[in-house]
Amino acid sequence: MNSKKKSFFEGVYEVVKKIPYGKVTTYGLIANYLGAFKSARMVGYALNSSHKYLDIPAHRVVNRNGLLTGRHHFSGSLLMQELLENEGAIVIENKIENFHDMLWDPSSKIK
DNA sequence: ATTCTGACGTGGG
């Protein structure tokens, strides 16, 4: 069957929407899951366009250091941190302290 | 078509 060719952006949205509550993932893992390990930058770029979409928990996507790199793109710089802390994350200085604890790999959903 | 950008990652120090 012919799968509709989804844009890189659409692929990113699908994965991000599947991030479970209280979990976070990285741009690199999403890119890797989409088969474009080298296009991690594009993931963030795609999330930037996700503003006009609904149900895109972009706040659960951080960089490899657990740093809230995209907090500036939210409505208010603190919104992203508030959401993460609400889900059990410990954010200090824009960085998730228990990052490893709540990290979720999109490949895990395949199991 | 070309050029620039960017919510990143890796490797080395």
Place this chain on the structure above:
DNA sequence: CCCCACGCCAGAA
């Protein structure tokens, strides 16, 4: 962990 330099590549102008 931090800092620096380079690579990556899909979309926008």
